[in-house]
Amino acid sequence: ILNKRIVVLPGDGIGPEVCGEAVRVLRAVADRFGHEFQFDYHLMGACAIEATGSPLPVLTLDACHQADAVLLGAIGDPKYDNDPTAPVRPEQGLLRLRKELGLYANIRPITAYDQLLEHSPLKAERIQGADILIFRELTGGVYFGEKGRFNDGNSAYDNCTYSREEILRIAHRAFQAAETRRHKLTLVDKANVLETSRLWRETVQSIAPEYPSVALDFLFVDNAAMQIILNPKQFDVILTENMFGDIISDEASVIAGSLGLLPSASVGDTAALFEPIHGSYPQAKGKGIANPIATILSAAMLLDHFGLTEEAGTVRDAVEHALDQQVVTPELNPATRYTTEQVGSFIAYAV
Amino acid sequence: ILNKRIVVLPGDGIGPEVCGEAVRVLRAVADRFGHEFQFDYHLMGACAIEATGSPLPVLTLDACHQADAVLLGAIGDPKYDNDPTAPVRPEQGLLRLRKELGLYANIRPITAYDQLLEHSPLKAERIQGADILIFRELTGGVYFGEKGRFNDGNSAYDNCTYSREEILRIAHRAFQAAETRRHKLTLVDKANVLETSRLWRETVQSIAPEYPSVALDFLFVDNAAMQIILNPKQFDVILTENMFGDIISDEASVIAGSLGLLPSASVGDTAALFEPIHGSYPQAKGKGIANPIATILSAAMLLDHFGLTEEAGTVRDAVEHALDQQVVTPELNPATRYTTEQVGSFIAYAV
Ligand SMILES: CC(C)[C@H](C(=O)O)[C@@H](O)C(=O)O
Ligand SMILES: CC(C)[C@H](C(=O)O)[C@@H](O)C(=O)O
Numbered sequence: 055i056l057n058k059r060i061v062v063l064p065g066d067g068i069g070p071e072v073c074g075e076a077v078r079v080l081r082a083v084a085d086r087f088g089h090e091f092q093f094d095y096h097l098m099g100a101c102a103i104e105a106t107g108s109p110l111p112v113l114t115l116d117a118c119h120q121a122d123a124v125l126l127g128a129i130g131d132p133k134y135d136n137d138p139t140a141p142v143r144p145e146q147g148l149l150r151l152r153k154e155l156g157l158y159a160n161i162r163p164i165t166a167y168d169q170l171l172e173h174s175p176l177k178a179e180r181i182q183g184a185d186i187l188i189f190r191e192l193t194g195g196v197y198f199g200e201k202g203r204f205n206d207g208n209s210a211y212d213n214c215t216y217s218r219e220e221i222l223r224i225a226h227r228a229f230q231a232a233e234t235r236r237h238k239l240t241l242v243d244k245a246n247v248l249e250t251s252r253l254w255r256e257t258v259q260s261i262a263p264e265y266p267s268v269a270l271d272f273l274f275v276d277n278a279a280m281q282i283i284l285n286p287k288q289f290d291v292i293l294t295e296n297m298f299g300d301i302i303s304d305e306a307s308v309i310a311g312s313l314g315l316l317p318s319a320s321v322g323d324t325a326a327l328f329e330p331i332h333g334s335y336p337q338a339k340g341k342g343i344a345n346p347i348a349t350i351l352s353a354a355m356l357l358d359h360f361g362l363t364e365e366a367g368t369v370r371d372a373v374e375h376a377l378d379q380q381v382v383t384p385e386l387n388p389a390t391r392y393t394t395e396q397v398g399s400f401i402a403y404a405v
Numbered sequence: 406i407l408n409k410r411i412v413v414l415p416g417d418g419i420g421p422e423v424c425g426e427a428v429r430v431l432r433a434v435a436d437r438f439g440h441e442f443q444f445d446y447h448l449m450g451a452c453a454i455e456a457t458g459s460p461l462p463v464l465t466l467d468a469c470h471q472a473d474a475v476l477l478g479a480i481g482d483p484k485y486d487n488d489p490t491a492p493v494r495p496e497q498g499l500l501r502l503r504k505e506l507g508l509y510a511n512i513r514p515i516t517a518y519d520q521l522l523e524h525s526p527l528k529a530e531r532i533q534g535a536d537i538l539i540f541r542e543l544t545g546g547v548y549f550g551e552k553g554r555f556n557d558g559n560s561a562y563d564n565c566t567y568s569r570e571e572i573l574r575i576a577h578r579a580f581q582a583a584e585t586r587r588h589k590l591t592l593v594d595k596a597n598v599l600e601t602s603r604l605w606r607e608t609v610q611s612i613a614p615e616y617p618s619v620a621l622d623f624l625f626v627d628n629a630a631m632q633i634i635l636n637p638k639q640f641d642v643i644l645t646e647n648m649f650g651d652i653i654s655d656e657a658s659v660i661a662g663s664l665g666l667l668p669s670a671s672v673g674d675t676a677a678l679f680e681p682i683h684g685s686y687p688q689a690k691g692k693g694i695a696n697p698i699a700t701i702l703s704a705a706m707l708l709d710h711f712g713l714t715e716e717a718g719t720v721r722d723a724v725e726h727a728l729d730q731q732v733v734t735p736e737l738n739p740a741t742r743y744t745t746e747q748v749g750s751f752i753a754y755a756v
Contacts, residue, residue, distance in 0.1 A: 130597065134597070135596065135597055135623070135625075136623075139603075139607075143597065145597045145598055149598070175527050175528055175531045175634050175635050175636075176526050176527060176528070176634075177526055177527070177528055180526045196547070196563075196565065196599065197598050197599075199562075201599065201600040201601075202600055203600065203604070205568065208568060208569045208570075209566060209567065209568040209569070209604070210566065210567055210600040210601045210603065210604035211550075211564060211565060211566040211567075211600065211601065212547075212564075212565045212599045212600055212601050213562060213563075213564045213565070214547065214562060214563045214564070214565065215560060215561065215562040216560065216561055217556065217559060217560040218559045218560070219559075244648070244651075245486060246481065246485070246486055246494065246496045247496055247500070247548050248547065248548075248552065248563045249552040249553055249554065249561040249562065249563055250552075250561045250562065250563050252490075252561065253554070253560070253561035256490075272486070272487075274486075275651075275652055276651045276652050276654075276655035276656075277655065277684075279630065279652045279653070279655055279656035280655045280656055280658055280659060280664065283526050283527075283634060283656065283659045284526050284659060285526075297595075298652075300595075300626075300627045301626055301627050301630045301649075301652060302630070303627075304627035304628065304630055304631045305627075305630035305631055305634065305656065307631055308631060308634045308635060313631065333628075
């Protein structure tokens with residue numbers, strides 16, 4: 055019987071709706087297995103800017119530091135996107151939180167669901183059985199580099215840096231994951247042009263001998279962006295830097311048939327945060343059409359992180375059951391029209 | 406009747422084979438329409454390193470400066486890719502050539518060929534009729550920024566910079582292209598995180614009023630990487646910075662059914678270079694299986710650049726004819742087994 059404190063950051067747009075359903079499922083798990091989960095809600099993102107002026111208030115950051123895990127909905131608002139001069143932005147909160155908690159490894163499993171093959175834009179025979187685990191470095195690279203303007207604001211810069219240590223710590227995790235899977239690790243980089251990519255390649259190569267059972271290979275990011283669509287089944291574990299991981303993992307979501315299915319875990323040496331890959335999808339806010347499954351599967355990854363493997367499996371089975379029964383939101387089946395809450399409740403009930 | 410000097414840079418891997426066929430087609434065009442094309446062959450890439458120590462010998466650069474157009478095969482060799490410490494690399498030649506010739510706009514048309522719908526990993530109904538024109542900035546950004554090591558080689562950096570002018574000159578071209586097409590321009594950036602992206606957004610927005618018939622919209626690159634696969638028909642002209650363009654355009658190649666079909670033009674205020682999107686594909690070198698169509702269609706773009714619209718159309722019709730007749734290399738039809746040369750000759754004959 056575990057006693058855990060979970061900080062919930064519902065965030066913006068559809069974040070609160072999908073988080074609500076994931077919490078519902080976690081409560082059902084706690085009831086069924088006799089655990090005690092305490093949920094503390096805090097502000098981050100555009101809602102936090104609105105309320106406090108800061109996208110990541112001190113109170114939120116402190117709570118996250120003290121929590122056993124963080125569950126995040128989504129952040130972001132078009133108000134800020136369309137104003138390139140806004141000095142304070144929702145994304146700064148998320149980026150800072152990742153950095154402050156030391157969440158250097160973002161883990162994104164992408165699988166083709168048999169029930170949803172027809173939803174993918176890809177032909178079924180190309181994706182059936184695809185099962186990719188993406189390790190995206192999350193606290194380095196150009197997203198965290200120095201940035202600014204010069205030349206009276208008429209020029210801008212973003213600097214990308216990586217250190218051997220930053221690469222090593224996530225590379226070891228990726229190799230270890232490959233050892234428990236199909237023993238293949240693909241490093242995605244642009245080593246024919248970028249010096250940081252060459253450091254990645256060199257560093258990852260240097261530890262490969264420690265994992266003799268894992269076959270390591272390399273793909274340039276442009277080629278990778280193509281191969282992921284052409285032949286997703288060739289991949290087992292993919293390791294890549296922050297920005298390439300951002301692009302490649304959203305792209306790979308098409309394999310699953312919907313971005314609304316894809317969870318992620320962001321882990322460091324101590325803290326851990328769980329969030330769907332999808333964004334705040336402001337157009338859908340309050341309409342009850344947001345798919346809660348990505349956040350519910352993120353909650354399953356949270357249970358794994360607590361060592362609750364059986365509980366996590368139960369949640370995944372419940373999700374499969376919902377897919378089997380077509381209890382899904384309209385983007386997956388316009389005919390049935392289940393709401394976010396109905397899908398969440400169905401899954402919680404099946405736990 | 407035109408008299409033109411074309412520098413041919415066959416390059417590495419399959420480059421010489423595909424260039425050979427494109428030149429064959431250009432000779433056929435010259436014969437049929439009474440033009441004089443003079444072809445001067447020069448070294449660039451790994452072959453140039455081998456022969457001269459430099460990936461872009463002075464002789465080559467001078468010839469390109471004096472040419473009316475440059476036709477390039479492909480450059481690159483795995484020997485350099487797998488050696489992160491190699492101080493001289495084939496890619497440096499190409500990057501420097503682009504910079505020296507001021508080829509700031511790389512234009513990549515991507516269309517779904519009806520004859521090849523079955524070859525695409527995407528479902529036919531998603532791509533049929535897709536017709537995208539990608540404007541990739543080609544001489545700025547992180548590929549050309551300062552790069553290096555510090556901290557005893559244990560850290561690396563790549564700096565990305567953009568100036569308003571660099572953005573303006575390609576943005577005007579992209580807007581103008583949209584005016585002749587379906588009047589939609591999508592800027593792909595990561596303005597929620599990167600300062601250079603915010604400069605792109607701001608700058609492109611600032612000239613939008615000069616093109617009132619064009620609808621401008623914006624997509625974050627992660628979302629764009631997904632949307633290009635989910636719904637390619639939503640796009641008309643895409644404008645983006647160098648690295649995003651590299652990734653997005655290779656990815657979008659899946660729409661065409663093969664990378665071997667996709668041409669590109671790289672243009673500046675004076676010079677112009679034409680090359681297939683695909684790389685040097687060293688595994689296929691000398692086997693006669695390389696698809697020459699991408700280079701032949703690049704030659705068609707070269708003819709357009711000379712103002713030879715009818716001639717360019719004739720080449721495109723000849724390519725369509727080859728596709729209709731299934732006179733294609735094995736990746737498009739393993740049953741027929743035409744060679745690179747047979748496909749090239751068929752197209753040249755049909756001109
Ligand atoms: C919101 C944004 C800063 C974020 C990122 O790019 O890291 C998001 O796209 C993601 O992938 O988690
Ligand atoms: C070879 C490499 C430097 C080049 C690039 O990334 O620009 C290639 O991938 C391309 O897209 O033309």
